[in-house]
Amino acid sequence: MLIAAPRPETWIRTSSAGLYCEPGDFHIDPIHAVPRAVITHGHGDHARSGNERVLATPGTIAIMRARYGEAAGGSLQPLAYGETVAAGDVAVRLVPAGHVLGSAQIVLEYRGSRVVVSGDYKRRPDPTCAVFEPCYCDVFITEATFGLPVFRHPPDTQEIDKLLHSLVLFPDRCHLVGVYALGKCQRVLALLRRAGYEQPVYLHGALIGLTELYETLGVPLGPVLPLSGVARDALRGRIVLAPPAATADRWSRRLPDPLVAMASGWMRVRQRAKVRGVELPLVISDHADWDELTATIDEVAAEEVWVTHGREEALVYFASKKGYRARALALAGFEEEE
Amino acid sequence: MNRFAALIDALLFTPSRNGKLRLMQEYFATVSDPERGWALAALTGELVFETAKPNQVRSLAAARVDPELLGWSYDFVGDLAETVSLIWPATAGGEGPVPSLVEIVEQLKRASRSEVGQLLEPWLDALDATGRWALLKLVTGSLRIGVSARLAKTALAEWGAVDVDRIEEIWHGLAPPYRPLFDWLEGRRPAPQTGDQPTFCPLMLAQPIEDSDLDGLDPRDYVAEWKWDGIRVQLVARGTEKWLYSRSGDDIGAAFPDVLEVMPAEVTLDGELLVLRPHGEVASFNDLQQRLNRKNPNPKLLRDYPAAVRLYDILREGREDLRGLSFTDRRRRLEAWCAREPRRGLDLSPLVPFTAWEELRELRDGARERGIEGLMLKREDSPYVSGRPKGPWFKWKRGALTLDTVLMYAQRGHGKRSSFYSDYTFGAWRDGELVPVGKAYSGFTDEELQRLDRWVRNNTVQRWGPVREVTPQIVLEIAFDSVHRSTRHKSGVAMRFPRIHRIRWDKPFREADTLDALEKLVT
Numbered sequence: 017m018l019i020a021a022p023r024p025e026t027w028i029r030t031s032s033a034g035l036y037c038e039p040g041d042f043h044i045d046p047i048h049a050v051p052r053a054v055i056t057h058g059h060g061d062h063a064r065s066g067n068e069r070v071l072a073t074p075g076t077i078a079i080m081r082a083r084y085g086e087a088a089g090g091s092l093q094p095l096a097y098g099e100t101v102a103a104g105d106v107a108v109r110l111v112p113a114g115h116v117l118g119s120a121q122i123v124l125e126y127r128g129s130r131v132v133v134s135g136d137y138k139r140r141p142d143p144t145c146a147v148f149e150p151c152y153c154d155v156f157i158t159e160a161t162f163g164l165p166v167f168r169h170p171p172d173t174q175e176i177d178k179l180l181h182s183l184v185l186f187p188d189r190c191h192l193v194g195v196y197a198l199g200k201c202q203r204v205l206a207l208l209r210r211a212g213y214e215q216p217v218y219l220h221g222a223l224i225g226l227t228e229l230y231e232t233l234g235v236p237l238g239p240v241l242p243l244s245g246v247a248r249d250a251l252r253g254r255i256v257l258a259p260p261a262a263t264a265d266r267w268s269r270r271l272p273d274p275l276v277a278m279a280s281g282w283m284r285v286r287q288r289a290k291v292r293g294v295e296l297p298l299v300i301s302d303h304a305d306w307d308e309l310t311a312t313i314d315e316v317a318a319e320e321v322w323v324t325h326g327r328e329e330a331l332v333y334f335a336s337k338k339g340y341r342a343r344a345l346a347l348a349g350f351e352e353e354e
Numbered sequence: 355m356n357r358f359a360a361l362i363d364a365l366l367f368t369p370s371r372n373g374k375l376r377l378m379q380e381y382f383a384t385v386s387d388p389e390r391g392w393a394l395a396a397l398t399g400e401l402v403f404e405t406a407k408p409n410q411v412r413s414l415a416a417a418r419v420d421p422e423l424l425g426w427s428y429d430f431v432g433d434l435a436e437t438v439s440l441i442w443p444a445t446a447g448g449e450g451p452v453p454s455l456v457e458i459v460e461q462l463k464r465a466s467r468s469e470v471g472q473l474l475e476p477w478l479d480a481l482d483a484t485g486r487w488a489l490l491k492l493v494t495g496s497l498r499i500g501v502s503a504r505l506a507k508t509a510l511a512e513w514g515a516v517d518v519d520r521i522e523e524i525w526h527g528l529a530p531p532y533r534p535l536f537d538w539l540e541g542r543r544p545a546p547q548t549g550d551q552p553t554f555c556p557l558m559l560a561q562p563i564e565d566s567d568l569d570g571l572d573p574r575d576y577v578a579e580w581k582w583d584g585i586r587v588q589l590v591a592r593g594t595e596k597w598l599y600s601r602s603g604d605d606i607g608a609a610f611p612d613v614l615e616v617m618p619a620e621v622t623l624d625g626e627l628l629v630l631r632p633h634g635e636v637a638s639f640n641d642l643q644q645r646l647n648r649k650n651p652n653p654k655l656l657r658d659y660p661a662a663v664r665l666y667d668i669l670r671e672g673r674e675d676l677r678g679l680s681f682t683d684r685r686r687r688l689e690a691w692c693a694r695e696p697r698r699g700l701d702l703s704p705l706v707p708f709t710a711w712e713e714l715r716e717l718r719d720g721a722r723e724r725g726i727e728g729l730m731l732k733r734e735d736s737p738y739v740s741g742r743p744k745g746p747w748f749k750w751k752r753g754a755l756t757l758d759t760v761l762m763y764a765q766r767g768h769g770k771r772s773s774f775y776s777d778y779t780f781g782a783w784r785d786g787e788l789v790p791v792g793k794a795y796s797g798f799t800d801e802e803l804q805r806l807d808r809w810v811r812n813n814t815v816q817r818w819g820p821v822r823e824v825t826p827q828i829v830l831e832i833a834f835d836s837v838h839r840s841t842r843h844k845s846g847v848a849m850r851f852p853r854i855h856r857i858r859w860d861k862p863f864r865e866a867d868t869l870d871a872l873e874k875l876v877t
Contacts (some may be wrong), residue, residue, distance in 0.1 A: 123542065134381075166440035168429045170483065185380060186373070284440065284483075285431055286366060290772060292799055295367050330426045 021128035023307050024155045024320065028131055030345060035133065035157070039126055040106035042071070044103055044133050054108060056121035056135025058083065071095055071103075075118020075145075076151065082229050085187060095112070097146065104134075106322060107354075113137040114148035115302050116199030117230060123151055131155040133315065137178050139308040140172070143206040144235050148312075156318035157345065160326030161303040162281050169281060169305040175208045175298040179277060182296055190251040190271040194278040194294070195249065197223050199302050201257055202230045204239040204279050207300075209254070218243045220253065220258035220267075239295035274324065281305070310334060355481060358393050358455045359488035378509035382536075391531025394510065398503040399604060400530055401459065405467040406474075407491040410785070411438055414471055414478070414615060418443055419509060428821055429820050435490035439483050450480040456531075458489065477713045495729040501605055504556060514539025516760045519740075555622060555669050555677065556740035557586060560730060560747035561648040566712045569748075576731045577681065578706040578714055582664055583639055584628035585646070589663060591706065593621050598627075599806050610661050616699040617648055621691070623669035624687040624738075628725065629659045634701065636725025662699040666730075669738055677738040678874045681746075684738065701723065718752055727835075728752045734833055754833035755875055756855055758866045760788055764810040767795060775810040776803055778854070780830050782845070784869040788826060791845045791850050791872060797833065797853035806857065829858035831867050837875050847872055 028037050031047040042052035049066035056062050056072075058079030065073070065080075070089035072080070080088040082354035085279065095101055097120065100109045105127065115136040122133040132153040139148050162169075168228040180185060184189055195201040201223045208217065219227060226244055243256060252272050261310055262268060263276045278294045281301025289297035298350035304312065313335055320334040321342040335342035361381045368374050378397070382390055395401040403742075415424060415438040424441060431437040461473055474493065478486050491497050504518075507525070511518035516539065517606055528535055537543040587606070588599040596617045598607040607614050607859065615626070629637035629645060637659070644659050645651060668688040671679050676684050692702045708714040708728065718729050728751035736746035759780035767776035777795040781788035798806065816823040833855035840848035847869075 120838055164430055165423050165443075166431055168435060168440065168483070182424055185376065285485075286436060287432060287774075289367065293369075293800070293805070295369065295373070299368065327426070327430070334420075337528050 022126065022156070024129055024131055026039065027126050027129070028155075029331065035345075037124060037126075040103035040124070040157070041110065042103055045135070051136055051158055052103070053089070054122055055080070056113065056117055056122060056133065057080075059116070059136070059196075062135065065089070065263055065321055071101070071108065073097060073118045073120050076120070077118075077189075078224065078229060078233060079118060082225055089231065111127055111149050111151055112146035114142060114145060114209045117235065118235065121146060121148075121151065123153070129154050129252060130261065131157065132318070133157045134312075135266070136303055137312075138304045139312065141304070142203055144202045144230060145208065150312060153316055153318045155320045156313060157320060157322045158331070159303065159307065159323060160309065160323045160328050161329045162305050163254065163309060163323070163331035164308045165326040165330070167281060167284055167305045168307055169284070169301050170299055171208055172203075172210065172300050175279070175300050176204075176211045178296065179208075179255070179298060179321075182215060182277075183255070185277055189273045189275040190254055190256055191296070192256045192258060192263055192268060192271055192274040192296070194263040194274050194276065194280070195223070195257050196280075197222045200279055200300070202227055202235060202237055203302070203351045204257065205240065206235070209238045214238065215254065216241045218246060218256045219336045220256070220262055222259050222262075223257055223309075245290075260292075281314060305309050313340065314338070355453055355458060355485050355488065356454050357381065358389070358396070359481070361393065361427070362396075362488050362491070362497060362499050363484050365501050371505070375509045375512060378501075378506060379513040382510060384515050387533055387536055388531035391453050391533060391536065392455050394506060394532055395508040395761050396497065397529035397544070399497075399602070400503075402495055403462045403470075403493055403494070406462060406470045406495075407467075408434060410467075410471050410474070410493045411435065411490055411494060412436070414474060414764075415441065421671050429766065434706055435494055436487055438478075439486035439490055442483075442486055445479060450476055450493060452480050452485065453477050458492070462493065463488070471722065490676075510535075510539065522556060523553050525736070526678055528805055534847060544600060550840045554588060554597070554599050555589065555623065555738075556603065556700050557588060557601055558667075559601075559742040560732075560740050561742060561744055562707075563731070563748035563750050565715065565750075565753075571711075571731075573709065573714075575733055575735075577651070577685075577734055578708055579703050579730050579732070580721070581727045581730045582626040582628060582636060582703065582705060583725050584626040584636070584642055584664075587625060587627045587663060588669075589613070589617055589621070589623040589625065591617050591621055593619075609645065609651060611651070612656055613663055613699060615660050617698070617699045617855070619670065620672050622634065622670035623663070623665055623688075623700075624669060625663040625665040625700075627661060627663055628698075630662040638725075643650050660699070662701065662702055664703045666703050667738065680734050680735045680737065682734045718750065720726040721752075726752070754835060754851075756831055757875075758858065759781065759791060759830050759870055760789055760826050760860065760866045761830050761861045762788055762826065762877060764806070764822050774803055775808070776809045778806075778830065780832060781826075782867050782869045782872055789845045789869055790850045791843075791847065791869065792834070792852045794830070794832060794852045794854050797855060802857055805842065826863050828852050829861040829863050831856040831858055837872060840875060845869055845872075847876060 027039050033043050033048055033050050035044040042054055043050045045056055045062040046053050051068045053067040058076045063080050064089040065084040068090040071091045072096040077094050095110050097110055097112055100107050107125040109123040112122055113119040113121045115138055115208045121135055124131045130153045132151050134160050137148050140306050141147055141229055153245050155346050195204050205217060218241050220243055227240060239320045249272060268274050275291060275295050277296035277298055279298040279300040281303055283289045283297030284298045321340045322345040323331045324345040332342045365374055365375050371676040404504040427441050428437045465473055473791055478488055507521045508518045511521050512643055534546040536546045539616055586601045596614050597605050598604050598610055598613055603876055629641040631637055643660050645661055668691060669683055731748040733746045761780045763779040763799055764775040764779040767774055779790050779793045781790045810822055810824055813825045814822040832852050834849040836850045837847050
């Protein structure tokens, strides 16, 4: 006789530390230190320090080591994409999520029930990481950072062309591009190279470590130079990459007549860009846009969709209308920034 | 259309004047006629499509997009044209050729109201998000990209290496797409002749001044006059034709036939447009608003809200340009002119005699008459210079009233500060409870906005759509011009021009002011 698979909410639920898998006794992307953690990717709001045992892709583990050193975790167990390990009665597999280098979806199977935790993801190709692979499942736990139909990211090549055209129009101005240190920085570099830009790109100190790590892990990014020590006037007409916060900071005063650009999906909404003082918004996102989110829900064919961090309401509404059992999953601790 | 869309998109984000000039100049230099002429018309606010209305845009979107999703999206983005441009879904076979600006303008100009929707739909399908945004901004008649008509003309002047005043002088004799103007600027033809066309003289504006700044000024050099709370206008009459211009040079005559009717001939006057009650008492700005909102006022509106102009200055008389004269000489000419040509609906703004600043301050603070915003100080020897020159004219507003209130609700803003919690409802204490007394959405810096926005998100008690109720904790010191009885507000009072004066992060919220304190200030 067939034994019905357990209802998903009986074995995976939210706790104060985040998403918890009971029969496997581990947390996924916990917001504070736990005994056993499975980590989707290296961004600070997903990969935190101090967990006793960590399971993640080799790329994510390398990023955590670079960021946290000894504090990255008691023991760090690498698991390659596509391979499976057992945690109690639960089989755990990591599958590319296309978000940043090393990013993974977590595929969990327990007594015939399969749950996929998307982590942060995108669908379009990115020269710096493996492309997202959809997996059939019973429950798809999806992110919803850009879960509104106004978010439709344009082709990234078009955005890079905007930056290159601005360099032609304002050759005396230093073009300061705000990028997140992990992922966006390296993707922008790779896209610039693909567009044929061969000049050195100058980096804020906070971006150098991870950029070197990408190179070490086999992602070529072309000539980059640290910004410190470079004469002010040598930066005219050059591209400087810095963390978003630094673009509005006193730090940027060292640059000659900086033109502030920002590479982020939020740049799609004009007033968001304007309030941040961005002159050249570049809509380049490492998160799925509305079309990618909705297409993925259809593709993985899950009966249930749990929606987390972002604009849950619209995606829940959309999925419900299409006949999926959908609900918002309240998880604390994730930032709106991408 | 893509070039025009890219231009206005870049202009929106470019804060510096020089950057904006460079962008416009690049456009004029690289785009051909008549496309660039229509773009210039759009930038100078001369391009208006009478038959296109925001409602048509809304219904086009509603036919394509789920209303719930459209609602959430509009709520998040805060701007209808932008929301629709972003949410517009691609349809199979919808990728026709991208329309040119010329094609769009020519077809829209000919279209009746019912045809506008049919025109827009295939264009929206063919354009990308930026193109759609530009199209919808154009159609609904509000670019709001931080470019004044003056700046666009300045870009044109610098690019063509002529003086901007030369362009200004001939401007009102020209019509889009301005081929003779571009021919002249590119050296193919002499300057266009305007003949006897009337010309709008860009207004002379005043710098704000604070009480403490006055000590450095000698009261003997200045005259004072009341600053009326209406809108600045310029009246131009030439031959049989008459124009009423707003401060930005828009012709608003059609909305004010009662003013046009009493306008004399052969003169250019500067004044304040007001709604006046029978004995010359100035009606509230709300009453003037009734008139400003209507492009074609009906007889009842004209009777209930009669418009008039209170005169400040005279710029031309007959064919004589008076702008080079001193203020004193122009004032003499204005007074003589008024004595010669008395008319209902045109009166002289009186001077306020004084000898010392302190005396003037008391006059200013004592003037509780409605319609007075403060005082204008003008140097007796000042010629009439367009723009906002530093020094000759000052506006000295009456000191604001202030009240310490507690932040109760925050709402995401629309327009400039959308997707940030930027509209704040604040309350005062009554019997141990907070009662909302007003709403403010200005007076803070972008940094303060970001901090408040973050605070609101972290201290939300309840949410209703775009509104969040927050923990009572933040004290907002509100500045306002006056407070009136109101039956429409729960508190029974309504503030005029409330804005955030200071955010009192330091002050315990229990020590904020009471409703009683506010009621004592009612006028």
